[in-house]
Amino acid sequence: MQRSTIRHIGRFLGEDPLAVPWEAVEYLAGQLGIADASCVKRHPERRSTVYEHAAEIQKRFQYRDFTDRRWGREFRGFLYGRAWTHAEGPVALFNHAVAWLRKNRVLLPGVSVLARQVSEARTAAERRLYEAVARAAHRADPALAPALAELLAVPEGKRVSELERLRTPPTKSTGTAMMRAMERVEEISAFALGRVNLSRVPVNRLSTPARYGQLSKAQTIERAPEPRRTALLTAVVRQLEAQAVDDALDLFAVLMANRLISPARRASDRERLAMLPQLEKAARILAKASKILTEELDLVAEHEADLDVAALWAAVEEALPHTAVAGAVATVEALAPEDDGSAEAAMREKLALRYNTVRPFLSLLGESDAPGGAPSGRRILKAVRRLPALSRRRVKDRPLLPREIDA
Numbered sequence: 001m002q003r004s005t006i007r008h009i010g011r012f013l014g015e016d017p018l019a020v021p022w023e024a025v026e027y028l029a030g031q032l033g034i035a036d037a038s039c040v041k042r043h044p045e046r047r048s049t050v051y052e053h054a055a056e057i058q059k060r061f062q063y064r065d066f067t068d069r070r071w072g073r074e075f076r077g078f079l080y081g082r083a084w085t086h087a088e089g090p091v092a093l094f095n096h097a098v099a100w101l102r103k104n105r106v107l108l109p110g111v112s113v114l115a116r117q118v119s120e121a122r123t124a125a126e127r128r129l130y131e132a133v134a135r136a137a138h139r140a141d142p143a144l145a146p147a148l149a150e151l152l153a154v155p156e157g158k159r160v161s162e163l164e165r166l167r168t169p170p171t172k173s174t175g176t177a178m179m180r181a182m183e184r185v186e187e188i189s190a191f192a193l194g195r196v197n198l199s200r201v202p203v204n205r206l207s208t209p210a211r212y213g214q215l216s217k218a219q220t221i222e223r224a225p226e227p228r229r230t231a232l233l234t235a236v237v238r239q240l241e242a243q244a245v246d247d248a249l250d251l252f253a254v255l256m257a258n259r260l261i262s263p264a265r266r267a268s269d270r271e272r273l274a275m276l277p278q279l280e281k282a283a284r285i286l287a288k289a290s291k292i293l294t295e296e297l298d299l300v301a302e303h304e305a306d307l308d309v310a311a312l313w314a315a316v317e318e319a320l321p322h323t324a325v326a327g328a329v330a331t332v333e334a335l336a337p338e339d340d341g342s343a344e345a346a347m348r349e350k351l352a353l354r355y356n357t358v359r360p361f362l363s364l365l366g367e368s369d370a371p372g373g374a375p376s377g378r379r380i381l382k383a384v385r386r387l388p389a390l391s392r393r394r395v396k397d398r399p400l401l402p403r404e405i406d407a
Contacts, residue, residue: 063107071104076121087204130231134227136197148233170184173251175259178248209235210239281328283328283332289328297312
């Protein structure tokens with residue numbers, strides 16, 4: 001029973017090795033060929049027998065005591081290392097600790113003893129994290145921590161702190177909202193947290209203070225002691241830097257689709273749809289003229305006669321006036337040009353008419369250092385850099401050309 005207990009739960013049951021379901025006792029008796037399983041009840045009559053058997057089992061199967069100095073040191077190294085590299089809760093870390101002890105045949109201590117060691121490891125890892133982040137921020141710029149702390153203040157005449165304002169993403173899909181989103185990116189990027197070297201801090205560990213700081217009020221962070229406060233602010237603003245760019249890109253995509261491209265396409269489609277009756281009328285005239293010409297040409301070929309152009313025109317003009325045919329040709333050429341990109345060109349013309357939708361943020365988008373891209377996107381970025389000059393143009397005096405808005 002003691003051997004089965006140590007294999008199943010990783011420890012002995014102490015003075016009462018029979019504190020197990022009786023079904024388990026009967027099952028083992030059956031495996032061992034013992035007819036009367038109740039004889040095992042005489043085992044604890046001599047108290048020292050329990051400990052002698054436990055020591056024999058421990059020695060025979062090479063189990064170590066939890067208090068062993070060597071294995072205790074290795075266990076603490078594992079526990080503190082995992083607490084540092086993994087952002088796990090206490091239950092998950094406790095379970096990993098149990099798994100390590102059982103794998104290495106170290107007898108499990110009491111639950112409270114192991115829970116206390118897990119708590120100490122997590123506290124040490126948390127303290128190490130705050131110290132490492134705050135130290136890296138100070139090395140990057142001694143003035144960075146005071147600058148971040150200023151975000152916790154509430155400006156005069158305002159109701160929220162600067163940090164809470166920067167944490168609030170844009171909620172409207174307008175040109176003005178896009179301008180504010182770009183300004184938010186610039187404000188957060190001004191801290192230049194990319195210069196803070198956090199390469200020795202596990203990435204998943206940074207997510208914990210960042211998440212806590214995002215959900216906490218500015219007053220709560222302000223009351224935090226150093227270096228925790230600096231670490232929280234660094235992690236939060238570092239996360240906000242990426243989040244602000246993502247928010248601006250998402251808003252830009254929505255704005256382009258819903259407020260610019262889709263309305264321009266609908267306007268272009270409405271215009272082309274309005275021209276459809278004219279195109280249909282011209283097509284009917286040309287179809288009728290083509291049918292007459294085809295029939296006349298078939299007759300000429302059938303009788304092997306000479307082609308008489310005047311006679312052909314006379315046959316056409318009997319059904320359709322010459323001016324009607326010429327007008328139909330002109331209409332088709334105007335409404336259905338040979339250029340395959342005519343529909344896109346028409347839509348770009350409509351895009352230029354919606355210039356005021358994007359004008360509020362064009363300068364910021366072109367002058368910002370935030371946009372970047374792969375080599376294949378350099379042409380787009382080059383066009384973006386020209387946006388400030390285009391935004392300053394008086395469109396009524398000098399309209400935008402299609403090539404200027406086609407990157």
